[in-house]
Amino acid sequence: MKPPQSLISLVLVILCGGILVLFTDVEQLLVRWVNCGSIATEAQKSSQICR
Structure with a gap:
């Protein structure tokens, strides 16, 4: 890969990882x-997730 292509690939990987982390946090808060x-x-209020 050429340097610009590898930079774009790195940015896309970081972006996708950030989106996954964001949705995981939002899902945990919603639950x-x-x-x-x-x-x-x-x-439910006394369950482990609520402590």
Whole structure:
């Protein structure tokens, strides 16, 4: 690969990795909000994810 092509490939890999990390964090926050919110049962609120 030529240097500009390898630089573009590196940028794309970093961008895709960042997107995966972002969506994983958002998913964890959403699951915690649903499981530990005001409509959750007491069993859900005392689960390990809510601690």
